[in-house]
Amino acid sequence: MKHLLMWNPVAQPRETVLYSVEYQGEYESLYMSHIWIPSSQCSPTNGLECDVTDDVTATVPYNFRVRAMLGSQTSAWSTLEHPFNRNSTVLVAPRMEVTEHGLHLVVKLEDLGPQFEFLVVYWRKEPGATEHVKVVKSGNTPVHLETMEPGAMYCVKAQAWVKAIGRHSTFSQIQCVDMQGESLPL
Amino acid sequence: MKNVLHWNPPEGLRGVEVTYTVQYFIYGQKQWLGASECRSISRTYCDLSAETSDYEHQYYAKVKAMQETKCSEWAETRRFYPFLETQVGPPEVALTPGEKSISIDLTAPKKWQRNPKDDTVSMQQIYSNLKYNVFVYNTKSRRMWSKCITNSTLELRWLEPSTLYCVHVESFVPGLPRLTLPSQKQCISTLEDEMSALK
Amino acid sequence: LRRCLISVDRSLIEKSFPEIKRALQTNDTFPNVTILSTLENLKSIQPVDVCCVTSRLLTFYRDRVFKDHQETSPEVMRQISSIANSFLYMQKTLEQCQVHNQCHCSQEATNATRTIHDNYDQLEASSAALKSLGELDIFLAWIDENHQETSTA
Numbered sequence: 412m413k414h415l416l417m418w419n420p421v422a423q424p425r426e427t428v429l430y431s432v433e434y435q436g437e438y439e440s441l442y443m444s445h446i447w448i449p450s451s452q453c454s455p456t457n458g459l460e461c462d463v464t465d466d467v468t469a470t471v472p473y474n475f476r477v478r479a480m481l482g483s484q485t486s487a488w489s490t491l492e493h494p495f496n497r498n499s500t501v502l503v504a505p506r507m508e509v510t511e512h513g514l515h516l517v518v519k520l521e522d523l524g525p526q527f528e529f530l531v532v533y534w535r536k537e538p539g540a541t542e543h544v545k546v547v548k549s550g551n552t553p554v555h556l557e558t559m560e561p562g563a564m565y566c567v568k569a570q571a572w573v574k575a576i577g578r579h580s581t582f583s584q585i586q587c588v589d590m591q592g593e594s595l596p597l
Numbered sequence: 598m599k600n601v602l603h604w605n606p607p608e609g610l611r612g613v614e615v616t617y618t619v620q621y622f623i624y625g626q627k628q629w630l631g632a633s634e635c636r637s638i639s640r641t642y643c644d645l646s647a648e649t650s651d652y653e654h655q656y657y658a659k660v661k662a663m664q665e666t667k668c669s670e671w672a673e674t675r676r677f678y679p680f681l682e683t684q685v686g687p688p689e690v691a692l693t694p695g696e697k698s699i700s701i702d703l704t705a706p707k708k709w710q711r712n713p714k715d716d717t718v719s720m721q722q723i724y725s726n727l728k729y730n731v732f733v734y735n736t737k738s739r740r741m742w743s744k745c746i747t748n749s750t751l752e753l754r755w756l757e758p759s760t761l762y763c764v765h766v767e768s769f770v771p772g773l774p775r776l777t778l779p780s781q782k783q784c785i786s787t788l789e790d791e792m793s794a795l796k
Numbered sequence: 797l798r799r800c801l802i803s804v805d806r807s808l809i810e811k812s813f814p815e816i817k818r819a820l821q822t823n824d825t826f827p828n829v830t831i832l833s834t835l836e837n838l839k840s841i842q843p844v845d846v847c848c849v850t851s852r853l854l855t856f857y858r859d860r861v862f863k864d865h866q867e868t869s870p871e872v873m874r875q876i877s878s879i880a881n882s883f884l885y886m887q888k889t890l891e892q893c894q895v896h897n898q899c900h901c902s903q904e905a906t907n908a909t910r911t912i913h914d915n916y917d918q919l920e921a922s923s924a925a926l927k928s929l930g931e932l933d934i935f936l937a938w939i940d941e942n943h944q945e946t947s948t949a
Contacts, residue, residue, distance in 0.1 A: 470885045
């Protein structure tokens with residue numbers, strides 16, 4: 412997951428304006444409203460965006476504010492209109508590679524980091540096929556799904572799942588493998 | 598749960614006879630306790646496994662150096678929590694080849710016991726959700742895959758006959774991050790295909 | 797009656813707390829006092845009481861510990877904020893259970909959490925808060941063990 416906070420520049424020709432970002436989680440806004448925490452990446456920064464992924468580490472609403480600084484002058488704070496909750500994150504479908512090792516159906520998934528798990532759905536391509544689901548914890552090593560019957564075709568699709576925000580991505584493209592042939596993206 | 602305290606000798610005393618004394622403290626208790634086997638020792642480590650065998654407590658340890666009549670300040674560790682910080686060893690792995698299969702039998706790692714006569718405690722009893730990651734490498738196709746299992750047996754079927762497969766296994770405890778140690782790689786060949794054997 | 801189960805956010809366990817554990821525990825100058833006692837004591841909590849004890853300990857951290865701790869280091873402040881907000885999220889998850897009345901509080905559960913408050917009151921607030929933060933690994937380990945589908949506790 413990646414969360415970026417963006418803002419418009421303060422017009423100040425031929426001057427280097429710095430910006431400082433601070434945030435408040437719901438805990439601070441409810442119980443310690445005077446507390447604002449300097450962002451880990453952008454206190455200060457001369458850019459117009461800030462990666463706040465490492466600041467938004469809980470699935471609660473976060474307030475953000477930014478101010479400009481030029482020498483000793485500082486602007487008023489500009490506060491995000493609506494608090495941001497990472498449970499609104501849109502997850503993209505994971506990249507997936509399906510291979511057959513002899514009669515073994517194996518899937519390798521993209522490593523998206525420790526927060527991500529994958530829901531892998533696979534089935535034997537035949538009328539009335541039963542779908543099997545396997546949760547794959549991390550993406551870095553190929554995972555054995557099924558020992559296949561010779562001559563049959565098996566299909567696989569996967570979606571990324573982040574338990575911490577209770578959201579999953581759309582499914583990846585279906586990939587099918589038959590015992591003799593190559594992987595056939597559909 | 599083999600918990601050994603290590604330290605470096607004081608600087609500038611090379612070649613001089615120095616001895617050490619170790620004490621340990623159970624967090625929340627009242628006072629420091631002496632490590633019975635580490636009083637005036639000359640080695641620079643002390644096995645505190647027995648003293649820290651209750652893995653649900655947290656511990657501190659400290660050591661001081663003595664040279665003739667002089668002795669150093671105590672050097673103290675940070676708080677140590679065996680339940681979270683122990684390194685979970687690998688299971689014992691037994692492989693049995695078949696014609697196109699390999700049977701893998703796993704025995705859960707055991708809690709460290711200094712005295713072999715002590716009762717054996719399986720790490721499965723300490724971590725009820727202990728699982729295993731089995732890694733299988735086909736040396737002919739040079740491809741590997743892994744499988745996560747909870748029970749202690751796995752039957753790899755429909756393998757290639759007369760092919761050398763290498764297997765290593767890692768125990769892991771889902772949830773809180775813990776150090777793990779993979780097992781030694783073991784390689785075994787599937788048996789010859791009966792058909793080709795009859796030719 | 798389905799049990800109320802929550803999961804501890806991995807980044808909380810793998811990043812937030814480990815990064816500040818050493819600082820917190822090093823500054824704790826009362827090693828002979830413990831707030832949460834030990835995992836051993838929390839282990840005596842029965843499965844039926846796990847939801848209640850979890851909720852009350854989350855409240856204990858929310859209303860006492862995080863408030864009584866004054867932090868100067870921005871980095872430690874960030875990690876404590878991360879923990880406090882993660883606890884808030886966990887509490888909301890538990891509250892959904894309480895709506896369906898699956899968060900029963902027995903006398904044992906009440907006694908256990910009262911002991912924790914009594915331990916806390918033994919020390920001056922800032923010291924007690926610092927110690928409680930340093931004992932988060934005990935609490936997280938207990939949650940991790942008791943909030944699993946299969947845990948019989």
